[in-house]
Amino acid sequence: xxxxxxxxxxxxxxxxxxxxxxxxxxxxxxxxxxxxxxxxxxxxxxxxxxxxxxxxxxxxxxxxxxxxxxxxxxxxxxxxxxxxxxxxxxxxxxxxxxxxxxxxxxxxxxxxxxxxxxxxxxxxxxxxxxxxxxxxxxxxxxxxxxxxxxxxxxxxxxxxxxxxxxxxxxxxxxxxxxxxxxxxxxxxxxxxxxxxxxxxxxxxxxxxxxxxxxxxxxxxxxxxxxxxxxxxxxxxxxxxxxxxxxxxxxxxxxxxxxxxxxxxxxxxxxxxxxxxxxxxxxxxxxxxxxxxxxxxxxxxxxxxxxxxxxxxxxxxxxx
Amino acid sequence: xxxxxxxxxxxxxxxxxxxxxxxxxxxxxxxxxxxxxxxxxxxxxxxxxxxxxxxxxxxxxxxxxxxxxxxxxxxxxxxxxxxxxxxxxxxxxxxxxxxxxxxxxxxxxxxxxxxxxxxxxxxxxxxxxxxxxxxxxxxxxxxxxxxxxxxxxxxxxxxxxxxxxxxxxxxxxxxxxxxxxxxxxxxxxxxxxxxxxxxxxxxxxxxxxxxxxxxxxxxxxxxxxxxxxxxxxxxxxxxxxxxxxxxxxxxxxxxxxxxxxxxxxxxxxxxxxxxxxxxxx
Numbered sequence: 001x002x003x004x005x006x007x008x009x010x011x012x013x014x015x016x017x018x019x020x021x022x023x024x025x026x027x028x029x030x031x032x033x034x035x036x037x038x039x040x041x042x043x044x045x046x047x048x049x050x051x052x053x054x055x056x057x058x059x060x061x062x063x064x065x066x067x068x069x070x071x072x073x074x075x076x077x078x079x080x081x082x083x084x085x086x087x088x089x090x091x092x093x094x095x096x097x098x099x100x101x102x103x104x105x106x107x108x109x110x111x112x113x114x115x116x117x118x119x120x121x122x123x124x125x126x127x128x129x130x131x132x133x134x135x136x137x138x139x140x141x142x143x144x145x146x147x148x149x150x151x152x153x154x155x156x157x158x159x160x161x162x163x164x165x166x167x168x169x170x171x172x173x174x175x176x177x178x179x180x181x182x183x184x185x186x187x188x189x190x191x192x193x194x195x196x197x198x199x200x201x202x203x204x205x206x207x208x209x210x211x212x213x214x215x216x217x218x219x220x221x222x223x224x225x226x227x228x229x230x231x232x233x234x235x236x237x238x239x240x241x242x243x244x245x246x247x248x249x250x251x252x253x254x255x256x257x258x259x260x261x262x263x264x265x266x267x268x269x270x271x272x273x274x275x276x277x278x279x280x281x282x283x284x285x286x287x288x289x290x291x292x293x294x295x296x297x298x299x300x301x302x303x304x305x306x307x308x309x310x311x312x313x314x315x316x317x318x319x
Numbered sequence: 320x321x322x323x324x325x326x327x328x329x330x331x332x333x334x335x336x337x338x339x340x341x342x343x344x345x346x347x348x349x350x351x352x353x354x355x356x357x358x359x360x361x362x363x364x365x366x367x368x369x370x371x372x373x374x375x376x377x378x379x380x381x382x383x384x385x386x387x388x389x390x391x392x393x394x395x396x397x398x399x400x401x402x403x404x405x406x407x408x409x410x411x412x413x414x415x416x417x418x419x420x421x422x423x424x425x426x427x428x429x430x431x432x433x434x435x436x437x438x439x440x441x442x443x444x445x446x447x448x449x450x451x452x453x454x455x456x457x458x459x460x461x462x463x464x465x466x467x468x469x470x471x472x473x474x475x476x477x478x479x480x481x482x483x484x485x486x487x488x489x490x491x492x493x494x495x496x497x498x499x500x501x502x503x504x505x506x507x508x509x510x511x512x513x514x515x516x517x518x519x520x521x522x523x524x525x526x527x528x529x530x531x532x533x534x535x536x537x538x539x540x541x542x543x544x545x546x547x548x549x550x551x552x553x554x555x556x557x558x559x560x561x562x563x564x565x566x567x568x569x570x571x572x573x574x575x576x577x578x579x580x581x582x583x584x585x586x587x588x589x590x591x592x593x594x595x596x597x598x599x600x
Contacts, residue, residue: 018439134337141580143531145538146554146572153561153568256446257535261558272539275450283451290444 004306012295019291020072023284024065072288078281080274087285090270098259098266101182102251105189110240112190113197118236120198121205122228132198139195148188148261155184165263185262189255193247200243204236211235238308245301248293328592338588341581348578352401355394363387363546374566381566383556392548393570399549400575403464404530404582410468411529412475412522416514419479420506424487430480437473445470449532453541460543463536467529475521482517486510516593523586527579534575550575 052058056067071078077087120132156164163181208214209232217227256268263269267286274282332338364387374381381389422433449466456462486492487510495505534551536542543549550571557567 014435015438015442018435019442022439022443137580137583138576141527141576141583143534143538143551143554143572143575143579145535146568146575149554149558149561149568149572153565157562256450257539260539271447272450275447275454275541278454283447287444287447290447291442294442294444 005303008299008302012299015295016292019295020069020288021065023287023291024068025061028061028064068284077285077288080279080282082274082277082279082282087281090282091267091285091289094265094267094270097264098255098268099251101185101259101264101266102189102255104182105186106193106244106247108186108190109193109197110244113194113201114233114237114240116194117198117201118205118228118233121202121236122209122224122232124206124209129202133202136195136198136202139191140199142191144188144192145257145261147191148185148258151184151188152261166265181262181264185255185258185264188258192258197240197243200239201236204239205232208232208235238305241304241308242301245297245299245304248297248300251290251293251297328589331588331592335588337584341584341588344577344581345585348397348574349401351394352398355391355398358391358394360388360391381564383553383564383567389553389567389570392553393550393574396548396550396553396571397574397578399460399543399547400530400533400551400578403460403467403533403543403549404526404578406464407467407471407529407533408522408525410465411471411525412518414468414472415475415521416479416518418472419476420483420510420514422476423480423483424502424506424510426484433476434480437476440470440473446532446535449536450539450541453536458542458544460547463533463542467532470532471525471529475518475525478517478521479514482514483510486513516589520586520590520593523582523589527582527586530575530582531579 049058056064059067068078075088077091079086080090116132120129120136123129152164155162162183164184166181205228213231214227217231222230255264255266256271258264259266259268260272267289271283271286273279274286332342383389383392418433418437422430449470452466453463456466492505492509495509500508533542533549534554537549537551538555540552540555542551545552553571554568557564557571561568
């Protein structure tokens with residue numbers, strides 16, 4: 001077990017390094033001079049050079065990278081070129097909004113997907129399976145931003161049930177207000193996650209029903225529901241760990257479009273603003289942050305999977 | 320690739336009502352995108368006296384905020400959306416197949432290196448990169464196609480690699496090797512033809528995700544720029560009018576949904592058709 005953790009950690013470190021180089025290089029190669037955002041019309045050329053020097057932008061690229069990496073490792077992701085706030089602070093500020101929204105959406109999606117996927121898989125090719133499957137197909141194919149617009153039209157504009165923008169009504173400081181603002185974006189994201197989870201669980205269930213132990217249970221006279229919930233469920237729930245690990249990467253950027261449509265003040269909309277303003281320390285910070293989450297999420301999933309399924313530990317089954 | 324496989328595929332397609340509907344939808348959309356120029360109305364013809372009309376007999380999808388015929392704009396928009404989908408699929412599939420075959424066939428260090436590169440691509444948050452690149456480069460249709468393709472080849476590469484690894488241990492490949500055929504000859508004669516099913520399935524799914532990526536990008540305003548429209552950028556514009564002209568938001572989104580849905584359904588049917596072992600869905 002320890003060997004598995006060490007091996008996976010050792011694989012993750014060079015990955016993180018390469019990802020940081022790629023992020024840095026991409027932004028370095030991009031046209032557009034960040035110094036220009038500080039320039040006012042009556043500045044002299046030497047003033048501009050001084051700003052460039054102060055920002056460290058006159059150094060060769062690899063020096064800039066090493067400086068940036070050193071700072072990153074000590075917890076400083078740099079400062080925004082637009083509002084001069086520390087990048088890490090901005091990310092941390094916005095994190096609760098995104099994690100709250102995504103966390104609840106993913107949790108709801110998993111809770112709904114387990115029964116739906118298992119029912120569909122257990123009743124393969126019956127009408128209930130076809131119905132669930134069709135809905136799941138639509139769920140993975142629907143553009144979430146379009147769904148968001150439709151929800152805004154229906155629930156905010158036509159019915160006036162829910163607010164469509166932001167996270168709080170100005171002047172109101174209640175938790176209920178935040179919940180009200182969160183319902184629509186949460187519904188959109190849940191539908192997005194739910195569809196792919198249902199398909200995953202459904203095909204897992206179908207696979208399990210082909211296993212011998214199911215036949216044996218039937219032979220002993222077990223009912224289908226007993227087999228499904230007492231035996232199949234265990235095996236189907238295990239891969240969900242992997243699914244959740246993979247969702248970690250989506251945690252930040254996955255909500256980007258949805259957050260933008262609903263003006264939800266999370267990391268996604270922070271990223272959008274940064275891209276619009278060419279604020280590259282912020283962009284780099286967010287990219288790195290979500291890459292780290294993705295890599296760590298996969299790592300955690302692998303390890304948890306190893307704990308849950310002893311066969312992987314000993315290397316009998318490759319993950 | 321042999322005859323029975325194609326027959327299998329055909330019977331699978333014909334047996335599935337959704338599959339037939341998907342093919343019809345895609346055929347209609349593709350044809351109307353290709354022949355969009357036959358429409359008597361100019362998609363950029365302004366008519367401010369007729370702006371924001373609801374769907375009617377003259378303007379099937381109504382008119383937009385400049386009084387342009389929304390149906391014709393949707394036709395031309397579909398042209399760009401589908402073009403981006405097909406073209407990025409072809410590039411991504413090309414890259415994926417080459418890397419997958421090389422990696423799977425030669426194995427060893429080269430395989431290790433390629434797979435590490437692939438993992439790096441997988442761990443970069445692709446949509447953020449897509450946004451960035453389209454800001455930095457000019458968001459022309461060509462650039463968007465290439466960027467989307469560069470973010471999408473990994474899945475096909477993985478599937479092709481796995482399939483190649485299993486194919487290269489088959490006896491006929493071992494015989495070919497023993498009889499002194501070159502690696503290129505073996506790959507092109509014995510391996511590639513057998514990869515066709517997985518490539519087709521992967522490519523079909525790729526079109527769906529390419530169209531989705533392009534429309535998200537254009538929806539955020541970073542994709543194809545005006546006066547050219549795609550379904551995504553039409554939705555971006557529609558957002559501002561959703562209170563008084565909801566039809567502007569309804570149609571482009573519905574078109575994206577139907578297209579992506581059809582490709583996804585088709586991809587799954589192809590998978591089952593090519594692998595009868597999986598059995599009917």
